[in-house]
Amino acid sequence: MRLHRNLVFATVDALSEIFNEGKYADKMIEKALKRDKRWGSRDRSFIAETTYDIVRWKRLYSEIAEVKAPYSRENLFRLFAVWATLRGITLPDWKQIEPTPSRRIKGKFDELSKIRKYRESIPDWMDEMGVKELGEKIWEKEIHALNEQAPVVLRVNTLNISRDNLRSILKDEQVIAEPVKGYPDALQLEERTNVFKTEAFKKGYFEVQDANSQLVAHFLEVEPGMRVVDTCAGAGGKTLHIAAIMENKGQIIATDIYENKLKELKRRAKRAGVHNIDPRAIDTTKVVKKLYGTADRVLIDAPCSGLGVLSRNPDAKWKLQPEFIENIKKTQAEILDTYSRILKPGGKMVYATCSVLPSENQEQVEKFLAREAGKNFKLIKDKKLLSSVTGYDGFYMAMLENTEK
Known part of the structure; x- marks a missing residue:
């Protein structure tokens, strides 16, 4: 995977506002995606998913990179370097990115992954509260599941359309969505895509809503x-x-x-x-x-x-x-x-x-x-x-x- 400077910079800018100014991640990602109208869906998903990934694993990556808040630009690039190294992405020779000891990063990742609060990247108090309320066994599984990327689920607006009809209309718009067993009004996307641009959304055929929320x-x-x-x-x-x-x-x-x-x-x-x-x-x-x-x-x-x-x-x-x-x-x-x-x-x-x-x-x-x-x-x-x-x-x-x- 080849990294593009403008996409990486947009990601780092979003992270700076999220970590240093307490801004909401979704709002900052939305703002970042408006920077360049020429970006395609792959570029946009790189920014959104990389930003969310680094936010999700902030504690683990900070520990590996040996950086603390407030996060300078230099430190944010270090976090990015940890993210890229752990995904096997070759880092470019840019002045913002220092030479990265990939073996040390991977070694530290293996070592920290033995400790739940680092492995699941959560504050100490949250880990303690989870154990106290749910017990070690359930909390271990639950916090692990809550660190997975959430699937995109649609709720069919049955006032306007049936689930089967919506599914075939979306298919015509190159959006593949499958019914979710046990959830009568739900369709789950096979691949993440911007469904808000579809004609089906504009016509009020669905809302995006988690299956359990439905x-x-x-x-x-x-x-x-x-x-x-x-x-x-x-x-x-x-x-x-x-x-x-x-x-x-x-x-x-x-x-x-x-x-x-x-x-x-x-x-x-x-x-x-x-x-x-x-x-x-x-x-x-x-x-x-x-x-x-x-x-x-x-x-x-x-x-x-x-x-x-x-x-x-x-x-x-x-x-x-x-x-x-x-x-x-x-x-x-x-x-x-x-x-x-x-x-x-x-x-x-x-x-x-x-x-x-x-x-x-x-x-x-x-x-x-x-x-x-x-x-x-x-x-x-x-x-x-x-x-x-x-x-x-x-x-x-x-x-x-x-x-x-």
Whole structure:
């Protein structure tokens, strides 16, 4: 493989902003890809995948290269040299890249690979927390799976098209996607490609959504004509799926504290041909209070550590802090106490997270049921989805019923 200077420089620039300025990897990659309109799909995927790779393995590569934050340009090129050497790529004779002792790099890699926190490239505290919550054996498998590149999965918008028809339309656009067993609305790409440029996407035939994430809307057991409240709707990935299952009939009230995310939801809903969503920004407590006792179904897709989605957000390993996780657990408890009141007697709600930590998942549900706020609720079913078992994002979902008469 021959390295091209402008692609390597774009990668190093993106890494500098991610590591030194705390910018989000996906946003910086997006910015880097706009630098040169002449770049083809292979050039663009080199930048995206190399940047994500170095972000994912930052701790391991830093240890091998003997560099520390803040990362100077010289040190970022060292990290790049480690990445290239471990992939058997011959480094060019550029002044930015010093002569690289490949034998020493490989020797150090073998030595550090015996220690999990280096092998899986994670902070000490995260390794300790994973072991404490899941046990050594499960955590070992889970963190390994979360370091794999996430597959690209589409969710068929069944309001507009069937899975088989979408598959053949994509094939005509040179995109090969296969059905995923056990996931009724999912198609998985054989090769990574920019599906947002396809006519099928522009016509609202699909959304990109992880396979396990697609199970949440089905878990909620919605039916056409119901009144559903999606309390932490964000940009509405799950909201749109609920609308499709409800066949555009009934009402979905989508609330969020971030108005800009709800604007994105409106845009996506228009493209998808969804017209039963009523977005409401939570700018005062009145917005939620007005909904008390009115919903057949409530979805709480709660804010969480996001530990189940590290494969698609590897920079979260370096942004997350233990204090954040402790604080988010308090937020989860408050949200459960408040938003559960939206449910009608006899209604059902689903509490879901994209975390694999029991303290954010089943323990939150147990504590809620033991509190005053949860005294009229009972657990109907729950589901723990591990990346190491399914090959998709780590998720948790629990259905609770309001047993009040």
